[in-house]
Amino acid sequence: MTFSELLDAVRNHPSSVSIPASWAQGRSCFGGLMAALQFEAMRARVATDRPIRSLAVCFVGPPAIDVPISFEVEILREGKAVSQVLGRAIQKGETVTLIQGSFGAPRESAIAVAADPAPEFKAVDEVPAFPFIAGVMPEYLRYIDMRWALGGLPYSNTPSAAIGGYARLKDVPEERLTEAHVLALVDTWPPAVLPHLNKPAPGSSLTWTIEFVQPLPAMSTHEWTRYRAVIEHARDGYGHVAAGLWTPKGELIAISRQTVTVFG
Template sequence: MKFSELLDAVRDNPQSVTIPQEWSQGRACFGGLMAALLFEAMRAKVPDGRPVRSLGISFVGPPVPGAPIRFDVEVLRDGKAVSQVLGRATQNGEVMTLVQGSFGAPRDSMIAVAAEPAPSFKPVEEVADFPFVSGLMPDYLRFIGLRWALGGMPFSNTQSPAIGGYARLKDVQEEPLTEAHLLALVDAWPPATLPHLNKPAPGSSLTWTIEFVQPLPALTTHDWTQYRAVIEHARDGYGHTAAALWAPNGELIAISRQTVTVFG
C-alpha cells in the first residue's frame, strides 16, 4: 500500500487500519507512519483554520504489521483559538502510540523573528541516492528517497555529532505536502547516534516532539526536504537529539526533538 492509501484508510475507518509488512521497522510498524495516521485522525476533529502547531508523541509499544490498529481521538479542549487533542493508537486492546497535539489559529502579534538559515549542504543533484537494500535495512525505506549529505552512515564507527541530507517520498502522485507527509520524512532518518556504533544494533525513538512552522510553504510530495539532526547528549543507551527540516529554498518547516534508545 502506498502512503496516500494508508492515509485514506484512516480517514475512512479509523477504528480498523491494517498496516502491511512492507511498512515495518524491524518487528514493528514504522513510527513515522503511525504518527502520521494518528495525526490524520486527530486533524479530522479540529475546526478549520487551526493548523497543527506541535505534537508530543510517545511510542509506547511496537504495533505489529498485518493486524488491525484502532485510532481513537479525544478533544480535550476547544478554546477561542487553540484546540488541544489527544490521539491514541491501540492494537489488541493495548496502547501502542500516544499523541498530544496543539492546533492553533493565527493571532495578531507585533513579534516576528526569522529562523536561522538552513545548513550548507551539497546541492541535492550532486548527492547520490541512498539505495534500499532488502534484508539489511528497515522495510519502510523502500518508500522513502534519502540522499546522505552530512555525517557517517549507521554502524560505521563514525564519531560525528550530526547527520543529515535530503528526503522525499518515493513513487507518489504529486500533491500538496502536508504535515502527515512531514512526519514520515522526519522520522525516516535513523537515530543520529547509530553512526557511533561499529556493528548493527537496534535503535528506536522513545519520545518525539515536533513543532511545525505555520503556514507551511507551498511544497509538493515531489520536492526534496533538507534535514539535520544533532546529538546533544548520549549515555546509558539513551540519546537526545535536536533536528530541523527545511524547504528547498532554505525556509524552516519543522523543529524536532527525540529521545532515542540504542541497544548497543
C-alpha cells in the same frame, strides 16, 4: 499499500487500519507512519482554521504488522484559539502510540523572529542515492528517496556530531506537502547516534516532539526536503537529538526533538 493509500484508509476507517509488512521497521511498524496516521485521525476532528502547532508523541509499544489498529481521538479542550487533542492508537486492546496535539488559530502579535538559515549541503544531484537493500535495511525505506549529505552512515564507527541530507517520499501523487508527509519524512532518518557504533544494534525513538511552522511553507511532495539532526547528549543507552526540516528554498518547515534508545 502506498503512503497515500494508508492515509486514505485512516480517513475513511480510523477504527480499523492494518499496516502491511512493507512498512515494517524491525518487528514493528515504521514510527513516522504511525504518527502520520494518528495525526490524520486527529486533524479530521479539529476546525480547518486551526493548523497543527505541535505534537508530542510517545511510542508506548511496538505495533504488530497486519493486525488492525484503531486510531482514537479525544478532544481535551476547545479554547478561543487553541484545541488540545489526544490521539491513541489501540491494537489488541492496548495503547501502542499516544499523541498529544495542540492546534491553534493565528493571533495578532508584534513579535516576528526569523528562523536560523538552512544547513548548506552539496546540491542534491551531487549526492549519491541511498539505495534500499531488502533484508538489510528497514522495509519502509523502500518508500523513501534519500541522499546522505552530512555525517557518517549508521554503524560506520564515525563519531558524527550531526547527520543529514535530502529525502522525499516515493509513490505519492504530486501534491502540496502536508504535515502528515512531514511526520514520515522527519522520522525516516535513523537515530543520529547510530553512526557512533561499529556494528548493527537496535535503536528507536522513545519520545518525540515536533513543532510545525505555520502556515506550512508551500512545496510539492516531489521536491526534496533538507534535514539535519544534532546530538545534544548521549549516555547510558539514551540519546537526545534536535533536528530541523527545510524546503528546497531553505524555509524552515518543522523543528523536532527526540529521545532515542540504542542497545549498543
